Amino acid sequence: MAGLDPAIHVLLAIHVFLASSWMPGTRPGMTGRRKENSRVSLRSTHPTTRDRPYMAIMPPKSAPTILRPKRPPPVLICGKCLSRIKDGKKLKQALKAELKSHAAARGGKRARLVTTGCLGICPKRAVVTASAATLARGEYVLVEDAEGAGEAVGIVQPA
Template identity: 45%
Template sequence: MGRRQEPGGAARTAKAGFSDVVLVCRKCAKRQEVDRKRLGRALKRAYRETARERGAGKVRVVETGCLGPCPKRMLTLATAQSLARRRVLLIDPSLDALGPEALGLVPAQPSPLPVPAAPAGDGDV
């Protein structure tokens, strides 16, 4: 028999074999007929591309219940980074464009602000 934890006892931790988690809406994946293995490989490949830069290790892909939005032709995902911003990701189920940018792993480059043109004038006042 295992030990019983006391109701007021301290929580225990264990070492995880992964450093990142991606939540995938089971309902969206089923509706879009996305192959679980193919989705897992595509997500892990996207994480591997940025793993060295971010110091990340392995990723765990977890199917979960509904994440909220139910787009008809998209797949809903959530990463730790997207949840920190209180957002979920809607991606194309073909997984062709699935990369670090689509998952929000690479910080978006700020678009340069347009420099306002000098007012047109004659030069004579």
């Protein structure tokens, strides 16, 4: 029976190893069981309506609120196209100036010019612009230079 003796020791070592709660990368004592009195109650740390009085005013489940901004919808311009063309900075400034003059003629606020990532059209020598009105129609406006900015704003921001 001397040949079976080492195998018993191996089985006992594996059993002890699997029964422990050790995890790699932890210190001793981190995986031990908590005492019942060491638990922190969530109710004691959760703020109440006394801490936030506006919570009592809000209904528990409200319907979505629809807002109408004072500003017209933004105009999107492709940042990748702006970097690829020769006078991208001048074109962006011209579009911004045209949006400002268009808003002054209508008597309202100017639409924001938002530089986006690639819109996926990628023309050779033009910049892709769009707005809510053109995207609703499924159209994009390609602007080649600063002289075409006025016409593009007329298309992108209809009166």
